[in-house]
Amino acid sequence: MAQWILKHFVSGDSENVSPKDRSRVGTAASIVGIIANIALCLMKGLVGLMVGSVSIVADAVNNLSDASSNIISFLGFKLASRPADDKHPYGHGRYEYLSGLVVATLVSAIGIELVLTSVDKIVHPQPTDFGIPVIVVLVLSIFIKLWLAHFNRALGRAISSTTLEATAVDARNDVISTAGVLVAAALSDATGFDLDGWAGVVIGAFVIFSGLSLIRDTLNPLLGQAPDPALVKHIHDTIMSYPGVLGTHDLMVHDYGPGRLVASAHVEMAAEENPMESHDTIDNIEEHFRQEGLIVILHYDPIVTNDESVKTMRGWIAEAILSIDSRLTIHDLRTVPGPTHTNVIFDVVRPHDLPLDDDELRDAISKIVTTRYPNAICKITVDSSYVSAV
Incomplete structure (x- = not known):
C-alpha cells in the first residue's frame, strides 16, 4: 500500500518530493493510521473490559492515543503545506517537526499512565479471565501493528518525514507491548499467578523510554542540528x-x-x-x-594569487596552526605591509570543543606566526563551524 500511495501521490522526482506531495502522502498515511488504531482500540477495549485485564485496556487506550497522534500528524502535514506569507517567508514546514514532537510527547505520557495503572493493579490485584477472545484480539493486533510499522517507515523514508518515522517507531513499540501482554496472559493462565500488572509495568517503562528518545530526535531539527x-x-x-x-x-x-x-x-x-x-x-x-x-x-x-609571498605565507600558517589542533582551518588571508610591520589579516575556524577561548586561540596563533614572520601583527577573526567537516 505504501508503494501505491507513493505512485499516486508523488507527481515528480521521488528523490526530491515537493511540499505539496509530502502533504498528500502524510495525509494519506495519517488517515490509514486513524482508521486502524480506532478499530484496534474498540476491539481491545471491549475484550479487556470483558475479562478484567488492566494491561489489555491500557493497550486499548494506547491505540486511542495512537489515533490521536495520527490526527495531530494529519494536522501537521496540512499546516506544513501552507505557502509562505509575509510573516513566514520561509513557509510553514516546521509544523511537521512540531507535530512529531507532540506525537513523541503523547507516547511518553501514555507510557507513564500505563505504569501507574499497572502498579495499581499489582497493589490491588483483581482476577483476570484469559481465554480465546484475548488471544485472537492480541494476535490480530500484533499483525496489524507490524504492518503499520512497515507502512509508516517506508513512507517516512521515502519523503524524509521524522513524523512518519516516529509513528513507525510507535507502532513497533505497540507490537512489543501487545506481545508482552500476550505472553503475560499465557504465563498467567499456565501458572495461576496473575502477571497482568507486572507486564504492564515493563511495557510502560519501555514505552516511556521510546517516547523520550523520540522527543530527543524531533527536538534536534527545531533546535538547529x-x-x-x-x-x-x-x-x-x-x-x-x-x-x-x-x-x-x-x-x-x-x-x-x-x-x-x-x-x-x-x-x-x-x-x-x-x-x-x-x-x-x-x-x-x-x-x-x-x-x-x-x-x-x-x-x-x-x-x-599572483603574489608568491602571500601564497607561501597562507600555506605555511595553515600548516603550522595544526600543531594547536588538527581541525583548525584559515581563510581570507591578506596582508597590509607597512614600514615597521605587516598586518596579517585572516579568519580561523575553531571547533566547538576546543579548550582554548577565542583570545587564547588568537595569542597561540600569533606566537606561531611570529616565529617565522617576526614583523607580522596578526588580525584574526575567530569563526565557528556550523557544519560537519568535509
Whole structure:
C-alpha cells in the first residue's frame, strides 16, 4: 500500500518530493493510521473490559492515543503545506517537526499512565479471565501493528518525514507491548499467578523510554542540528567542481522544514580574474543548486594569487596552526605591509570543543606566526563551524 500511495501521490522526482506531495502522502498515511488504531482500540477495549485485564485496556487506550497522534500528524502535514506569507517567508514546514514532537510527547505520557495503572493493579490485584477472545484480539493486533510499522517507515523514508518515522517507531513499540501482554496472559493462565500488572509495568517503562528518545530526535531539527554530512560534502564538492573556484568556506545550512533548506557559503576566486566572469560562475553554481531544490546564496571572496609571498605565507600558517589542533582551518588571508610591520589579516575556524577561548586561540596563533614572520601583527577573526567537516 505504501508503494501505491507513493505512485499516486508523488507527481515528480521521488528523490526530491515537493511540499505539496509530502502533504498528500502524510495525509494519506495519517488517515490509514486513524482508521486502524480506532478499530484496534474498540476491539481491545471491549475484550479487556470483558475479562478484567488492566494491561489489555491500557493497550486499548494506547491505540486511542495512537489515533490521536495520527490526527495531530494529519494536522501537521496540512499546516506544513501552507505557502509562505509575509510573516513566514520561509513557509510553514516546521509544523511537521512540531507535530512529531507532540506525537513523541503523547507516547511518553501514555507510557507513564500505563505504569501507574499497572502498579495499581499489582497493589490491588483483581482476577483476570484469559481465554480465546484475548488471544485472537492480541494476535490480530500484533499483525496489524507490524504492518503499520512497515507502512509508516517506508513512507517516512521515502519523503524524509521524522513524523512518519516516529509513528513507525510507535507502532513497533505497540507490537512489543501487545506481545508482552500476550505472553503475560499465557504465563498467567499456565501458572495461576496473575502477571497482568507486572507486564504492564515493563511495557510502560519501555514505552516511556521510546517516547523520550523520540522527543530527543524531533527536538534536534527545531533546535538547529548540524546538517547531514553527506549534504555538506555534496555542496562543497559541487562548488569546487566549477572552473576558477579556489576554495569555499563559511557554509551555513538552515532547515525550515523537510524540503525547505536554505544555505549560504563563501567562494574563493582569483582576484586577478575578470569579476564579471567570476560573478557569472557564482550565478551558475547557485542555479545548479536551485535546480536540485536547494536555495544556496554564495558570497564572492577575491583571493590574491599572483603574489608568491602571500601564497607561501597562507600555506605555511595553515600548516603550522595544526600543531594547536588538527581541525583548525584559515581563510581570507591578506596582508597590509607597512614600514615597521605587516598586518596579517585572516579568519580561523575553531571547533566547538576546543579548550582554548577565542583570545587564547588568537595569542597561540600569533606566537606561531611570529616565529617565522617576526614583523607580522596578526588580525584574526575567530569563526565557528556550523557544519560537519568535509
